[in-house]
Amino acid sequence: MAFGKISHGLGQTIGALGISAVAALTAVVPAFAQDAPAAPSAIATGAAQGAAMASGAGSYTPMKPVEGIGMPIDGAYGLQTQFSKTGEYGEWIHNIILMPIITAICVLVLILLAVIAVRFNRRRNPVASKTSHNTILEVVWTLVPVLILIGIAVPSIDLIAKQYKPAPEGALTIKVTGNQWFWTYGYPDNGDFEVISNMLNVPGAPTINNGVREVGSKPWDGPSHLEVDNRMVVPVGEPIRLQITAADVIHSFAVPSLWFKLDAVPGRINEKVLVVEKPGVYYGQCSELCGAKHGYMPIAVEALPRDKYNAWVLTHAGAEIDTGKKKPAAAAAVPAPAADASEAAPAADATAEAE
Structure with a gap:
């Protein structure tokens, strides 16, 4: 029992000392904070946020989507309507270049198959042709596909280059x-x-x-x-x-x-x-x-x-208004001025020793 009383007394004494220390720190810290200068970045951020809040920023209601825009549609075929420059270019390549070429090739092959099936079947030609070589035909069916592929490759490579063009500085x-x-x-x-x-x-x-x-x-x-x-x-x-x-x-x-x-x-x-x-x-x-x-x-x-x-x-904690633009390298490289000559002299001596 005596040990318990002694322990209880020590606990109360330590608690009182802790409360006194906290009270002293609470009184000192605000005074120190008032004397300390605010960081430039904090000032700039506060000004930007203040201006944004003054213009009604900091509130947000999600936008309602438009039916059929930016989403798939039941029963639709083809590409979705594009809302970017690369998308519009890609859609143009698909609709104006690729689809007509593909359609023409399919129609040509279908016509050739029909002609062969009608004119060169066993009943119409009981004796098959022995022709094994035709220079003109072979040159044509080699060069024409090559030209078609070149015509497709040029805009396709251009589209790839546009898609992977680096972002501008400050994006x-x-x-x-x-x-x-x-x-x-x-x-x-x-x-x-x-x-x-x-x-x-x-x-x-x-x-x-x-x-x-x-x-x-x-x-x-x-x-x-x-x-x-x-x-x-x-x-x-x-x-x-x-x-x-x-x-x-x-x-x-x-x-x-x-x-x-x-x-x-x-x-x-x-x-x-x-x-x-x-x-x-x-x-x-x-x-x-x-x-x-x-x-x-x-x-x-x-x-x-x-x-x-x-x-x-601004609806997010710790957010800042920043367009992502970086400071020019020349401005960032300017050193801060020394407080006085006595502080600048040791820095100059250190530079000379390093050289």
């Missing part, structure tokens, strides 16, 4: 990571926050993602199996550097209406530029067989005007 960077079985989108140019994107559950079907609501429960929801709880939001009309990787197995980030498809490989970053021409919601899916729930990791890209994009950014 907004978004990091896309494929996981089993969802996507994460990181925004290093906007405070380095991350968005986790899961497919919404389908009413009446088995639950795919616990804790995620059902599709159709919000007025801005798109089609089932394509809508997600958190979309990848991008600014419209700007080049966006997408850096794509995976955390586990190979995935593939693909959005048909934006003419975008790039593999997500673990341990590797693949990069490609995305430019969305018009505001809207554009859907895609993982296009690489990645496991049991491969069909349950859709992609939803929401393109917003820059002011609305900034407002969406």
Whole structure:
């Protein structure tokens, strides 16, 4: 009993000392914080966020998709309507160059087969021809396919070059990571926050993602199996550097209406530029067989005007308004001025000794 009383007394004494120490630190820290100068980056960030908030930023309501735009349509055939420059170019190559050539070749082969079947069957020609060589015919059927392939190759190579043209300096960077079985989108140019994107559950079907609501429960929801709880939001009309990787197995980030498809490989970053021409919601899916729930990791890209994009950014903790533009190298290389001559002299001496 005596030991218990002694221990209880010591505990009360230590607790009182701890409370006194905390109270002293609480009084000292605010005073120190008031005396310490704020970091320039914090000032700039605060000013940018203040300006954005003054213009009504910081609030966000997801955009409602337009039926048939940026999504598959029942009974449709052909390519989805394109909303990027590379997509429009690729669609032109497909519709104006490839399809007419393919159609002409198929019709020609069908005509030749019909002529051969009618004119050179056993009944019409009981004695078969012994011809084994025809120089003109052989030259023609060799050169014509070569010319056709060249005609297809020139615009096709140009399209490949356009698709993999590097992003301009200062382009907004978004990091896309494929996981089993969802996507994460990181925004290093906007405070380095991350968005986790899961497919919404389908009413009446088995639950795919616990804790995620059902599709159709919000007025801005798109089609089932394509809508997600958190979309990848991008600014419209700007080049966006997408850096794509995976955390586990190979995935593939693909959005048909934006003419975008790039593999997500673990341990590797693949990069490609995305430019969305018009505001809207554009859907895609993982296009690489990645496991049991491969069909349950859709992609939803929401393109917003820059002011609305900034407002969406500010809804995330620690977010910053930053277009991703870097400071010029010349400005970054200018050294900070020394406080006085006594501080500058040792630095000059150290430089001389190093030389």
